[in-house]
Amino acid sequence: MLHVVHHADYMAPRPERGTFKFDKYYLVMEELRASAAPMTEHAPQPMPRKWLEAVHDPAYVDEVFRAEVPRDKERRIGFPVTTRIRDRVRHTNGGTWLAAQLAMEHGYAANSAAGSHHALANTGAGYCVFNDLAVASNRLIAESDASRILIIDLDVHQGDGTASLTATREDIITLSLHAEKNFPVRKARSSIDIGLEDHTDDEAYLNVLAKTLPETFDRFRPDFVFYQAGVDPHINDKLGRLALSDDGLARRDRYVVGQARMRGLPIASALGGGYGDDQREVAARHARSMLTMAAENVRFACA
Numbered sequence: 001m002l003h004v005v006h007h008a009d010y011m012a013p014r015p016e017r018g019t020f021k022f023d024k025y026y027l028v029m030e031e032l033r034a035s036a037a038p039m040t041e042h043a044p045q046p047m048p049r050k051w052l053e054a055v056h057d058p059a060y061v062d063e064v065f066r067a068e069v070p071r072d073k074e075r076r077i078g079f080p081v082t083t084r085i086r087d088r089v090r091h092t093n094g095g096t097w098l099a100a101q102l103a104m105e106h107g108y109a110a111n112s113a114a115g116s117h118h119a120l121a122n123t124g125a126g127y128c129v130f131n132d133l134a135v136a137s138n139r140l141i142a143e144s145d146a147s148r149i150l151i152i153d154l155d156v157h158q159g160d161g162t163a164s165l166t167a168t169r170e171d172i173i174t175l176s177l178h179a180e181k182n183f184p185v186r187k188a189r190s191s192i193d194i195g196l197e198d199h200t201d202d203e204a205y206l207n208v209l210a211k212t213l214p215e216t217f218d219r220f221r222p223d224f225v226f227y228q229a230g231v232d233p234h235i236n237d238k239l240g241r242l243a244l245s246d247d248g249l250a251r252r253d254r255y256v257v258g259q260a261r262m263r264g265l266p267i268a269s270a271l272g273g274g275y276g277d278d279q280r281e282v283a284a285r286h287a288r289s290m291l292t293m294a295a296e297n298v299r300f301a302c303a
């Protein structure tokens, strides 16, 4: 059973500036519904303003809430922040938090958007407005739902925003595996960063992950796990520089969920990046990723 968080506000009209397309958030749900896999959809509440302000600069939160984000910040984000976008990001941030709640109940749950790992304290960047991973982590710890959180970021781009927003936190650890030569040019310092060479393939990628992840779990001993499960390390991704196959991504996702669940830890995924001219192909990649993780979780739920 896949527990997936989705909201009608996850979609937004095609922005009047920039190249970002929101179609995939609708298409990914279509792919999941068409798969006939057992699934329950959950609708999130918007993230309360105070939890956004607990991580982001309140002046920036105010700019977003008024839909008056300065043009230079909008350029960094990649699209104009309209009232629709404001409502969208409040729901996608609430969605990652709800996925965490569902993961604590069911072992694994997915948010069908977000993973907005480039958003910084006083601005968004790289298609990210508010950093759901940092916002939800802070809220879970503040409300005593968790005490030590590991954020595994396997999007092809470095999780620079998450790293910088959690840099002073000893109770939130960030692990980022990314293409070294990809955006962002200036990387932030995650707790653990692994910059991979262009064209890294399945075997090399999975070897690095197997060398890094168990050790990270054992050393940090988290009690909750977030997973930014971007599918942009795929060989056909338009913005990725790596060379993972469909099978490689599936093995990656199974491995991550398995590592958390074998230790009895709940794990919630956020969608992350995935880019291509054919939005349906990208959406199918995300849908397969979530279904793979739900199937892996079942193995532990039944054990």
Ligand SMILES: [Zn+2]
Pocket: 155, 156, 157, 230, 232, 272, 273, 274
């Ligand atoms: Zn990405």
